[in-house]
Amino acid sequence: MSDAKWWLVCYDVHNPDRLRKCAKHMEGYGHRVQYSVFRCWLTGREVERLRWELTERLDRDDDVMLIPLCGTCVDGIVGIHGSERPPEWTDRPPRHEIV
Amino acid sequence: MLPLPVLGSHRPPVRVMALHALAYCRRLFYLEEVEEIRVADHRVFAGRQLHAALEADEEGETVALELASETLGLLGKVDCVRRRDGSYLPYEHKRGKPGRAADDTPQVWPSDRLQLVAYAVLLEEAFGQPIPEGRVRYHAANVTVRVPVDDRARADLTAAIADARRLRETLDRPPITDNPRLCEKCSLAPVCLPEEVRQDREPEREPVRLFPPDRDGTTLHVVAQGTQVGISADTLVLRPREGPESKHPARSVDTVLLHGFSQITTQAVRKCVEHGIGVHWLSVSGHHTASLVPTAGQVQRRVRQYQALADDATCLRLAKQLAAAKVEGQYRYLMRASRGDDEARGEIQTSLNGIQPLLGRIPDAADRDSLRGLEGAAAVHYFAALRTLLGPQVPDELRADSRSRRPPQDRFNALLSYGYGLLHTAVMRAVLASGLEPALGFFHTPRSAAYPLVLDLMELFRVTLCDMPVVGSLNRGQWDPAADFTVTRAKVWLSDAGRKKTIGLFEGRLQETWKHPVLNYSLSYARTIELEARFLEKEWTGEPGLFARSRLR
Ligand code: SF4
Numbered sequence A: 001m002s003d004a005k006w007w008l009v010c011y012d013v014h015n016p017d018r019l020r021k022c023a024k025h026m027e028g029y030g031h032r033v034q035y036s037v038f039r040c041w042l043t044g045r046e047v048e049r050l051r052w053e054l055t056e057r058l059d060r061d062d063d064v065m066l067i068p069l070c071g072t073c074v075d076g077i078v079g080i081h082g083s084e085r086p087p088e089w090t091d092r093p094p095r096h097e098i099v
Numbered sequence B: 001m002l003p004l005p006v007l008g009s010h011r012p013p014v015r016v017m018a019l020h021a022l023a024y025c026r027r028l029f030y031l032e033e034v035e036e037i038r039v040a041d042h043r044v045f046a047g048r049q050l051h052a053a054l055e056a057d058e059e060g061e062t063v064a065l066e067l068a069s070e071t072l073g074l075l076g077k078v079d080c081v082r083r084r085d086g087s088y089l090p091y092e093h094k095r096g097k098p099g100r101a102a103d104d105t106p107q108v109w110p111s112d113r114l115q116l117v118a119y120a121v122l123l124e125e126a127f128g129q130p131i132p133e134g135r136v137r138y139h140a141a142n143v144t145v146r147v148p149v150d151d152r153a154r155a156d157l158t159a160a161i162a163d164a165r166r167l168r169e170t171l172d173r174p175p176i177t178d179n180p181r182l183c184e185k186c187s188l189a190p191v192c193l194p195e196e197v198r199q200d201r202e203p204e205r206e207p208v209r210l211f212p213p214d215r216d217g218t219t220l221h222v223v224a225q226g227t228q229v230g231i232s233a234d235t236l237v238l239r240p241r242e243g244p245e246s247k248h249p250a251r252s253v254d255t256v257l258l259h260g261f262s263q264i265t266t267q268a269v270r271k272c273v274e275h276g277i278g279v280h281w282l283s284v285s286g287h288h289t290a291s292l293v294p295t296a297g298q299v300q301r302r303v304r305q306y307q308a309l310a311d312d313a314t315c316l317r318l319a320k321q322l323a324a325a326k327v328e329g330q331y332r333y334l335m336r337a338s339r340g341d342d343e344a345r346g347e348i349q350t351s352l353n354g355i356q357p358l359l360g361r362i363p364d365a366a367d368r369d370s371l372r373g374l375e376g377a378a379a380v381h382y383f384a385a386l387r388t389l390l391g392p393q394v395p396d397e398l399r400a401d402s403r404s405r406r407p408p409q410d411r412f413n414a415l416l417s418y419g420y421g422l423l424h425t426a427v428m429r430a431v432l433a434s435g436l437e438p439a440l441g442f443f444h445t446p447r448s449a450a451y452p453l454v455l456d457l458m459e460l461f462r463v464t465l466c467d468m469p470v471v472g473s474l475n476r477g478q479w480d481p482a483a484d485f486t487v488t489r490a491k492v493w494l495s496d497a498g499r500k501k502t503i504g505l506f507e508g509r510l511q512e513t514w515k516h517p518v519l520n521y522s523l524s525y526a527r528t529i530e531l532e533a534r535f536l537e538k539e540w541t542g543e544p545g546l547f548a549r550s551r552l553r
Helices: A016-027 A044-057 A071-075 B016-024 B026-034 B042-057 B110-127 B151-168 B180-184 B194-201 B266-274 B299-309 B312-337 B342-364 B368-388 B411-433 B452-458 B462-475 B496-511 B525-538
Strands: A005-012 A031-034 A037-042 A063-069 A096-098 B061-069 B074-084 B087-094 B133-138 B143-148 B218-222 B228-232 B235-239 B246-249 B253-259 B278-282 B288-292 B485-487 B492-494 B513-515 B522-524
Touching (some): A016 A037, A016 A044, A037 A044, A044 A063, B016 B074, B016 B151, B110 B143, B180 B194, B266 B278, B288 B411, B299 B525, B312 B368, B411 B452, B411 B496, B513 B525
Antiparallel strands (some): A005 A037, B513 B522
């Protein structure tokens, strides 16, 4: 429970049908940052769960990578056109949101 | 202890996975199988992942045979069976490492052995063939251990099934295991709280910290009136009347609080139930209206609670612990707030002098009525002093003449009332998460729409989670007497902006971490509430003495 951190989940799925399914599934876990890249705040348990669920939904030759990011990694993120870290990349997600 | 009422004669078979839990720790079996508390940890998913990978890799294995035996009363899904020389050989794949004998030879763990033997016996019955042996493969060590299915193994299996049956029919939760190392790998440790109990029994011990310091999911407060909460795939979609919609991945949400007049679709409610997300409705003034939290299978916990709280002596004992904690909390806060400030201390001293003798009389109170009297008298002193903690910089409109509850007559009381409303919901969440029945308390009497047990537990947190942050924020000048409040002759309440600020203040406080003085570890206030609810339940499940012990320093 307390071992949560940011994970980048990147995938390369070879069939459009599975690709759509994979993207839909990922939306339940985190936010899309690029076309096939999601950013998720996951505990160890959720990482395993997600791996298992994707194993079930995807084919053997589809590729998925789950990359853990530590605080230093997140702080070090740069982009082009001004190397600012995108504002949504806080060191951890908010504990509450008021809408 | 009384047996549970048996409804009909239906006795479902024992699952093999449950026997695995039983051999690991009898209490784990009880919590999972009887009380139906299941926290699937990462090992479960990682195990499935391993099986899925093996399924594709290994040849000659039959996969996923669902087998049941009437005679044994056993049920299980056999994952891997090999055929060798015409006979069957059950295999169990484990991610971890084997145990080691004194001479370092790899050994099967007792729980794995029992599981494998159960599969072997199920297969024998299904195929009508003797199965003299099985194997357990430990992938982390790349080791396979042979397991004989002999008479001793069979006798152990029969004994385990009988034990499982017995446990299913008792209300007695088995004690925590003698082997603390098992707990470090147990997914139920945050619910079972074994280290807290051990530390209480042997204070010298260096406890292993198993209770998570903070919650993980996000709490979504839907405040804007008319907002609709819907669902798209596994994403909660919030559509306010004005402005853009926002999306929240269901896995990242822990709780949804609907304030006032917002809508949630049936589909979204269903999704919340599926993901274990609690949904709570509050009125515009912050009062709890209703909660939706899946609470199936908690009959044992509730029966125990009824039995315990039907007893006057138990209620009085708990009420004394609670009242002492509450009044002492008030006393210490006043002391602390006026420390080093002679002028403030002068005014507060009268109240302190009033509270102290009341505090001393709590342990000797003859019944709950007199206890309520003591607590009420202390509260009068406390609120008189609380007002004087506001510094000279706080404008007159934000001060209070007295404690007016419902409806609040001034801004100070409006703030406190709204805060207590939020606290009520936070405590409700903890009570439900712990499997307790909120309607049955031990101190407050059932009267209004509020839940007695929630009111009881709230007493432990009013000072730290509401009074202190409210007074602090007033002294820091965070409130705008005009914009944050709506004032009529009949009552004063918070404006939209004021409510959002209060929610932010309260949630910020819930997230703050502090060091528990008895357990000696840090945790957030949000987790502290749940900890106290679980400690309360321990008062009548054989591990008393932990409830209401923490104090403001
Ligand atoms: S935490 Fe320890 S005592 Fe509690 S169920 Fe798990 S193994 Fe048993």
